Amino acid sequence: MSNIKNELKKVVTETMIPETEEYLEELHSQYENNTLSDEDKEVIRDMESFLVELQNILLLIKENKITDEEAQDVYEKITAMLDEHTEESH
Template sequence: MSHIKEDLKDLVQNTMIPEIEDYLDDLHKILEKKEETEDDMLAIKEMESLLVDLQNVLAVIEEDKTEDSEYQRIYDYIVGSLEKKHD
């Protein structure tokens, strides 16, 4: 496995998916208390969709049929998004 695929896999598995799952847990707690807003419901849909997308990224990495440049593009996009989030 190339270096970028390993980096991407690590980023998705150990950073992105756990963060999204934690956020979804928090949102589901709001649902349980019946205190959700429309924004909360939208966030749940978006986070669940993102989680599926990230799981698909992991599946593509395992198939190993994509060019490294595409893995680099995805990695750069995720890192850029994380940097914007922390600004």
């Protein structure tokens, strides 16, 4: 497996999926407490779809159905999202 695919797999499994699942848990807690807005419900649907996309990326890597160029593109998009999120948090 190429280095970029390993890096992509690492960022998806170690950062993106855990953070997405954690955020979804928070949203589901709010849902159980009836404190979700319609917008929040839409966010839940979006985050669940995003989680599926992340899992699909891992499957593509595992089955070697993603090129290095595609992996590089996805990796750059993910790291840009992470950078943006980090900047917003500060």
